[in-house]
Amino acid sequence: MERNPGAESREPRAPFTIGIIQDHATSDVAANLQRTDRLVREAAGKGAQIVCLKELFQAPYFCKSQHSDRFDLAEPIPGPTTDVMQRLAHELGVVLVVPIFERQAAGVYRNSAAIIDADGSLLGTYRKMHIPDDPLFNEKYYFTPGDADRGADTSTRLGGFKVWKTRFATIGVLICWDQWYPEAARITSLLGAEVLFYPTAIGWHPSERTEWGQAQVDAWRTIQRSHAIANGVYVAAPNRIGHEDEPGTNGITFFGHSFVVDPFGRYIAEAGEREEILIAQCDPALIETVRRNWPFLRDRRIDAYGPILSRYLGA
Numbered sequence: 001m002e003r004n005p006g007a008e009s010r011e012p013r014a015p016f017t018i019g020i021i022q023d024h025a026t027s028d029v030a031a032n033l034q035r036t037d038r039l040v041r042e043a044a045g046k047g048a049q050i051v052c053l054k055e056l057f058q059a060p061y062f063c064k065s066q067h068s069d070r071f072d073l074a075e076p077i078p079g080p081t082t083d084v085m086q087r088l089a090h091e092l093g094v095v096l097v098v099p100i101f102e103r104q105a106a107g108v109y110r111n112s113a114a115i116i117d118a119d120g121s122l123l124g125t126y127r128k129m130h131i132p133d134d135p136l137f138n139e140k141y142y143f144t145p146g147d148a149d150r151g152a153d154t155s156t157r158l159g160g161f162k163v164w165k166t167r168f169a170t171i172g173v174l175i176c177w178d179q180w181y182p183e184a185a186r187i188t189s190l191l192g193a194e195v196l197f198y199p200t201a202i203g204w205h206p207s208e209r210t211e212w213g214q215a216q217v218d219a220w221r222t223i224q225r226s227h228a229i230a231n232g233v234y235v236a237a238p239n240r241i242g243h244e245d246e247p248g249t250n251g252i253t254f255f256g257h258s259f260v261v262d263p264f265g266r267y268i269a270e271a272g273e274r275e276e277i278l279i280a281q282c283d284p285a286l287i288e289t290v291r292r293n294w295p296f297l298r299d300r301r302i303d304a305y306g307p308i309l310s311r312y313l314g315a
Contacts, residue, residue: 013284016168018195018234019048022258023275024242025060029073032058033081037088039277044092046279049118049168052097054240055176055201056111059101061254064136064246071142074103077125082114090120095166097173099199102127104144111143111175113199115155118167124153128175129160129184136205136252139177156191163191169282172233176200179224179237183308189231190297195282198224198237203254206243217257225265232291234282236260241273263290 172193
């Protein structure tokens with residue numbers, strides 16, 4: 001009997017296990033790398049196949065003020081840090097998402113994440129698309145935003161948004177301020193991401209914590225849970241912890257509360273405000289089930305969304 005190609009069934013994808021690392025950083029870059037090595041090994045020992053680090057993981061959050069000598073913290077990709085992490089990924093057989101301060105060229109610096117496959121190969125780089133500028137978060141001074149680069153990496157991309165087919169899953173990476181933008185999550189999900197990773201450095205101005213602290217944490221988590229629900233994907237957000245001083249200010253207290261949610265927006269792993277490794281199993285079959293029953297992608301009115309390209313539509 002002739003085989004009907006249209007009737008061919010897909011084998012169910014195997015579940016995969018992710019790990020996210022919530023920790024602090026000091027001015028000792030070598031010590032930060034050593035601690036990260038230990039934590040990644042611990043995550044792999046707990047079964048993690050894909051491990052994501054926090055935003056700008058190997059140094060303090062230096063954007064609290066504007067100092068030109070802090071550009072010296074940047075390094076190329078590939079470079080010294082990614083070389084170390086590639087060797088670690090190969091040794092452990094894990095995928096690593098490694099967010100660092102990237103020097104692309106003289107005067108062009110990026111808030112980036114290197115994506116390293118489980119064989120140690122560097123799959124490519126995501127460059128943060130949305131760059132904030134707020135008190136103690138002077139990122140526009142330091143970072144050129146991501147754009148539609150045509151570099152030689154293995155991603156599937158649309159503009160500056162990308163996904164990578166790693167050994168264990170297809171992943172999307174967005175960074176911190178990107179997490180507030182539904183457009184970023186939607187595009188990355190449409191490219192085929194099964195999980196969105198949001199490496200983060202978010203915290204409190206200490207003087208605001210009493211009045212606004214809990215509301216800020218709740219808002220941060222709620223917006224990302226909404227991306228999981230609206231797109232039928234897993235979302236994982238590793239934040240940093242600890243207080244970091246900055247002369248002339250009260251500094252920032254990074255609040256942790258890292259988490260992983262499933263496509264229903266349910267917490268499947270969550271942390272408090274101490275050093276912690278979160279491990280979560282992600283099942284592609286649940287993505288299929290959720291999207292069949294909540295077919296948000298099917299019902300999108302793609303013919304009607306042109307106005308979203310305008311900055312503002314009011315009077």
